[in-house]
Amino acid sequence: MELKDIVPWGRSGAEYARMFALTAEDLSGRRVLSFGDGPSDFNLWARSQCAQVQSVDPLYAYDADAIAARIEAVRPDIVAGLQQSEAAFHWEEFDSPQAMVDNRLATMARFLEDFRARAHDNAVYLPRALPDLEGAIQADLGLCSHLLFLYSAHIDAATHWAWLQAMLGRVSELRIYPLVRLDGAPSEHVPVLRARLREAGYAVEQCPCNYRVQRDAYHYLRVTR
Numbered sequence: 001m002e003l004k005d006i007v008p009w010g011r012s013g014a015e016y017a018r019m020f021a022l023t024a025e026d027l028s029g030r031r032v033l034s035f036g037d038g039p040s041d042f043n044l045w046a047r048s049q050c051a052q053v054q055s056v057d058p059l060y061a062y063d064a065d066a067i068a069a070r071i072e073a074v075r076p077d078i079v080a081g082l083q084q085s086e087a088a089f090h091w092e093e094f095d096s097p098q099a100m101v102d103n104r105l106a107t108m109a110r111f112l113e114d115f116r117a118r119a120h121d122n123a124v125y126l127p128r129a130l131p132d133l134e135g136a137i138q139a140d141l142g143l144c145s146h147l148l149f150l151y152s153a154h155i156d157a158a159t160h161w162a163w164l165q166a167m168l169g170r171v172s173e174l175r176i177y178p179l180v181r182l183d184g185a186p187s188e189h190v191p192v193l194r195a196r197l198r199e200a201g202y203a204v205e206q207c208p209c210n211y212r213v214q215r216d217a218y219h220y221l222r223v224t225r
């Protein structure tokens with residue numbers, strides 16, 4: 001995937017903890033594989049709390065300076081988009097669009113500092129695009145934040161299914177957040193894929209979380225073997 005086709009913008013590990021309702025038991029002593037982390041600092045945040053954490057994203061094929069430049073390039077559009085769609089968000093976790101942007105920039109600065117030191121360590125930052133997971137670990141817990149379902153208008157059901165199968169080939173439990181699209185409507189792929197997962201023998205639960213940023217995004221999907 002070319003860098004110009006990636007919009008790098010990352011949430012913090014603390015936000016991941018709330019969106020996936022992560023407990024100490026979810027992480028302690030466990031191997032975690034996190035899909036599409038981009039410039040989030042989740043890996044850095046989780047590293048001290050679990051046995052191993054590996055993040056997978058095509059962004060990691062690029063060096064830190066190129067990623068930093070791309071973040072600067074996409075930033076005006078992201079800020080403008082946020083200001084135009086203020087009503088689509090709760091302003092509790094962040095009390096204003098500027099506070100959200102400042103928090104995300106600080107998160108991405110932490111990621112970039114860590115990535116400069118570990119960019120070539122594939123055990124930490126693996127440069128792959130789903131469904132290609134060559135080199136990914138076998139993990140107890142898989143996480144996928146703001147990739148599946150959110151982009152339902154751009155990623156079709158067949159691609160969602162292929163990516164889900166690839167992820168479930170590597171993890172015993174998978175959590176996906178959010179279950180709504182960018183426009184806030186429930187993703188049309190969720191009921192289709194839930195049924196398909198059940199047919200394939202997985203247990204699927206829609207679980208509540210305490211993360212309040214995008215309106216109507218109050219659940220994550222938990223898939224277990």
Ligand SMILES: C[S@@+](CC[C@H](N)C(=O)[O-])C[C@H]1O[C@@H](n2cnc3c(N)ncnc32)[C@H](O)[C@@H]1O
Pocket residue numbers: 006007008009010011012035036037038039040056057058059128129130131144145146147
């Ligand atoms: C909206 S960002 C979310 C970043 C982070 N998970 C978060 O919640 O802040 C979506 C991420 O998905 C990544 N991505 C896009 N296509 C992907 C694929 N086929 N496999 C893995 N990651 C992908 C992008 O590079 C980007 O970093």
